[in-house]
Amino acid sequence: MTDARDRAGIAAMLLAGVVHLISAAIAVGSVWLLIVGPLVPRILGVIGLMVTVLNRPRLGRYRQDTWSLSRAEAPHLYGLADRIAAELAVRPVDLIRVTPYYDTHYGRFGLRRRSVLTIGLALWEVLNPQERVALLAHDFGHDRNGDSRRGLWLHSASATLAHWHSMTRAGEIIPVGSYFLTIIAHVIARVLLFIPNKLTELSLFLLYRLTLRSGQRAEYLADDLAARVASSAATRSMLEALVLGQSVEILFQRQTALHQKGGFRPTLHQESDVDLWQELREHIRSIPATERLRQLRISALRMSAVDTTHPPTHLRIQMMNARRPREAAIVLDAQENAAITAELAPLRTQAAQAVLTAEY
Template identity: 45%
Template sequence: MQTPSLAPAHACPSCGSELEVDERFPRWCPGCEWNLAPAAPAVPHRTPRQQRKALRDERREAARQATVRARVEKLYESLTDRPARTRDASWFAAATIAGLVHLLTLVLFTGSVALVCDDRWPVRVLGVLGLVVTVVMRPRLGRLKDDATVLRRADAPALYALADRAAAAVGGKPVDVIRVTRSFNASFGRAGLLRRSRLTLGLPLWTVLTPQQRIALLGHEFGHDVNGDARRGLWLGTALNTLAALHDAFLPDRRGPQRGRILLFAMIAGTVQGLMCHLIRAVLNLLDGLTTRSGQRAEYRADALAAELASAAAAQGMLETFLLYQTYETVLLRLRATPRPRRSGRPGDQPPAVDFWTSLADQFASIPPLERERLRRLSALDLGSVDRTHPPTHLRIRLLGGRPDQQPSVTLSTTEIAAIEAELAPARARVASELLD
């Protein structure tokens, strides 16, 4: 009798290949991609009508995904074939609509002021209402908050020096303010009448990046200051903020049941508000459609600047780290559940903040290459991105992979790394306390 061959201890149930298993992460097969995507949750019993509706919804969602995939891949191919223009017909159309929004605000303000100056009180009431709407529609320039997250130049000269080097390398200006927050992200923007620059660094993200990946992050963020992204500009950005504020202001108020004349008045007011919301939402969607391509081109250009500063490999690694956000959430929950050591006052005793950041960095460093590959493939499958304004992360990584190898233009010495870490120590203690509490 022939002895049956024994299957491997962890064999793929689909193709039989032996699997590498890390109990911290899902099992999957890189050969046939078994269990690549998480299984859909079980649905309760459905009636035939509910099943038909669910099938229609699935088909509609599949068609939407196919449309989005075709659009983003077409944009990706256009970038690999020829340089992208920063000013095209869509940009001019969006700028025109933004101009109309600003013109409407100005006309409403001047008309309301004229009505308030009228002698008749009903006209004055209309003028006051117009001024209230004008306040909602006012251009929002933003402001630089002076709170605990702000790291001043005098307190972090090494970090500011690195930021200034990165900004100069991409053709930008020195940064005015650096903020250190607890988010797993980073951003760059301008605020106020003087358009002062603000760089926001999420300390958890900064901690798990390598030194060259941190330079790539700075290059990408400062790249937004020079890459021609109209959505971040004063003209179009304030118009988008105005429309968003108007939409929120005109959202119908859903209250409990009412009676008589109050109910009639509420129905009329709700209908008018609903129509205004639909109109404003239509304009917002139009602007979004007109600026999506230029905005995503700007993201690709910021990635290219990051690669020039820190190398293509460092920029790819930085982008791949964004795919690990769910892993960060899991690690954070695990660290929150771990009892924190108390300070005994003995020399050399580490405070809890140091333990937190060390544990976070160690657990990220221990993520196996197979899990990173799973997340890359999953990003390509579901078109995952940082947010809806960014291109899919896998396409950004792929575009950087086609760049020729070149030496980074900005590097960090061991002394500079140590100086920056020392400057961030107070922020680490504060952010760790916020995350763990």
């Protein structure tokens, strides 16, 4: 199996190399046409350069937005993240963002590949302190185990293919009342773009399949590292909380509908925001053990996962159950947890407003 995984990894790297080589060839060829070609080839060169600019590798933008927290604004949260990073021997995070969503994400952006940790407040609020340590440790674990999907070579190739696929997708609908020549041009464009579109679609699928096993292995390794940092019990219960996402979404939809039906009352705005997160925690605590078990079984039957790149959540829990139990290397005590909660207060209000107004 290791040999098969290695071969798939090499094939993925080669496919990404072909994508980068095509991009480079288009750029070099366009410049050559501009320099040595007559008028018509020069026009093609200009078009080629425009295509090159549009298809340039996307490295992601490193920028602070309304969901960002600086180290000065959240010293205890950054302190916890730094302790986890040090325990796993990875670089400290450059920026932490807190959004309303029920997930987390860790990635590197820009030419300097600076790291950004995005914490979904809906998920953070339903976890206990030690489960929060497991959540952060899992994300830092991806940096430790060298997840190839998140590396510059494969990630930029995948983004380029996705952009090619979008650019070569002809419109499906012809506007009513279009001229005959417009209709003919639309049909010709669809015919000419059909093969490039299908080739990029096939390439994207191949890249996904070639990296699927190694990507899922990276998730298991990140879970194992989370257990080492936060304890096996905390990691297992954190994974079990992931299957409750639908319950959280239903609660948010109900509260959004009630808020919109009742109208926007500025005098009660702050109080309503605080109530949302309190109600979320109470709602999760009110789910009986039998219902949690039922949702886990449904998740197993449906092979549910966080997304298509993750292994089914119930298999991740099974792996945690099969491993030797481990104690926590880092403990988030009540005092530090309270300090982090206070630091998140402004963004908790902002996130609740976004949920209640369906603007997230």
